[in-house]
Amino acid sequence: MSDSTKKENTRPRGTPVKVWATDEERAEIAARATQTGMSQSAYLRAAGLNHPVRSVYDLKAVADLGRVNGDLGRVAGLLKLWLADWRGFGAKPAEVEKMMNEFRELQTELSATMRRALK
Incomplete structure (x- = not known):
């Protein structure tokens, strides 16, 4: 293989390890x-060196949780802005403050869930 056809950022090749597997086992490994x-x-x-192996789906789920966390922050910000502009109209300030606290609790819970998923 010439230098121009080598993949960039690949690790040095060593000696292959042969593993005997049935067709079903090979398909499971591939999946x-x-x-x-x-x-x-x-x-x-x-897997053989006991390193953590994460599913791509888990990483996508964490990214989705991050987006939801950001959405919660934006909703809470809009709610706060609405309160500043329309204080006294619609909901009672105590009810709105309670909702803001619930948003903050949800954000904290989402952040904790994302940290656990990435460990």
């Missing part, structure tokens, strides 16, 4: 590697 976004070699290396 699990795909779920993690890793090559089969990288997946087997990580």
Whole structure:
């Protein structure tokens, strides 16, 4: 392989390890590697060396939670702005403050869930 056709940022190749597997086991390994976004070699290396293997779906779920967390912050900001402009109209200030506190609690809970998912 010439230098121009090599993949960039690949690790140095070593000696291959042969693993005997049935067709079903090989398909399962391939499926699990795909779920993690890793090559089969990288997946087997990580699993064999007891390194954490995360699903791509888990990382997408954390990203989705981050977007929801941001949406909560924006809603709370709009609510606060509305209160400043329309104080005394609509809801009682105590009810709105209670809702703001609930938003903050939800944001804290979402942040904690995202941290646990990434560990």
